[in-house]
Amino acid sequence: MANGRSDFKLLDDFDGRDKKEVDMKSFLLLFLSLCLQYSHRVFLIVVAVMMPVAAVGQTPADIAGMGIAGDDHVYVWYRDGRVSSGTSKQLECYRRIYSYSAAAAVAARAGKTPANIVGMAIACSDDHVYVWYQDGTVSSGSSSDLDRHRAPYNYSLPPGKTPADIVDMGIAGDDHVYVWYRDGKVSSGTSSDLDKYRAPYNYSLPP
Numbered sequence: 616m617a618n619g620r621s622d623f624k625l626l627d628d629f630d631g632r633d634k635k636e637v638d639m640k641s642f643l644l645l646f647l648s649l650c651l652q653y654s655h656r657v658f659l660i661v662v663a664v665m666m667p668v669a670a671v672g673q674t675p676a677d678i679a680g681m682g683i684a685g686d687d688h689v690y691v692w693y694r695d696g697r698v699s700s701g702t703s704k705q706l707e708c709y710r711r712i713y714s715y716s717a718a719a720a721v722a723a724r725a726g727k728t729p730a731n732i733v734g735m736a737i738a739c740s741d742d743h744v745y746v747w748y749q750d751g752t753v754s755s756g757s758s759s760d761l762d763r764h765r766a767p768y769n770y771s772l773p774p775g776k777t778p779a780d781i782v783d784m785g786i787a788g789d790d791h792v793y794v795w796y797r798d799g800k801v802s803s804g805t806s807s808d809l810d811k812y813r814a815p816y817n818y819s820l821p822p
Contacts, residue, residue, distance in 0.1 A: 678693060688702075692732070697713060698714075716760055734747040751769055752768060791803050
C-alpha cells in the first residue's frame with residue numbers, strides 16, 4: 616500500500632459511476648482486479664459498494680407508483696416512503712433508494728400517505744411528479760417532495776368511476792394524462808379533469 620488514498624483510487628472511481636448502469640461483466644472484471652491487489656479485504660468493500668439497497672425487502676406489491684422522467688430514468692415509489700431511480704430492469708442502478716414525503720397535508724388530514732396513492736406519473740415537459748390520492752386530490756412535486764410545486768387540489772373522474780377503479784396512470788409527451796381502469800377502459804385528460812380530452816374507451820391486454 617503506497618498511501619491511503621491512491622491505493623483505493625479504483626474503488627473511488629467505481630463508486631463514482633453510481634449514475635451509470637453497470638453490467639455484470641464489468642463488475643466481474645473489477646472484482647477480479649481488486650482481488651489480485653487487496654486480497655480478502657476486497658470482498659467486504661465491494662459487497663458494501665454493490666449491494667442494491669432498493670432490492671432489499673422490496674416486492675412488486677410494495678410499489679405505490681412509477682414514472683419515467685425526460686432523461687428516461689425510471690422512478691419507483693414504494694409504500695414504505697422510499698423511492699429509487701434506475702432503468703426498466705434495474706430499478707435502483709442510477710440512484711440508491713432514498714426517502715420521499717407525501718403531501719404536506721398528511722400531518723393535518725387523512726388521505727395523504729403512500730398507502731392512499733392511486734396513481735403517479737412524471738410530466739416530460741418539466742419532470743414534475745404528479746400524485747393522485749384516494750380522497751380525490753392530486754399534488755405536483757419532485758421525486759422526494761410530492762407537493763413541492765403545487766399543494767393538493769381536486770381532480771374529477773369520468774361518470775361512474777371512482778379512485779378505487781384506477782389501475783395506473785401516465786403522462787404523454789403532450790402532457791395529456793392517461794388513466795387505465797379496472798373495467799378495461801382508459802380515458803385521457805388533464806391532471807384535474809381525467810376525461811377532458813377523451814371519454815373512456817376500451818383497451819386490450821397482451822394474450
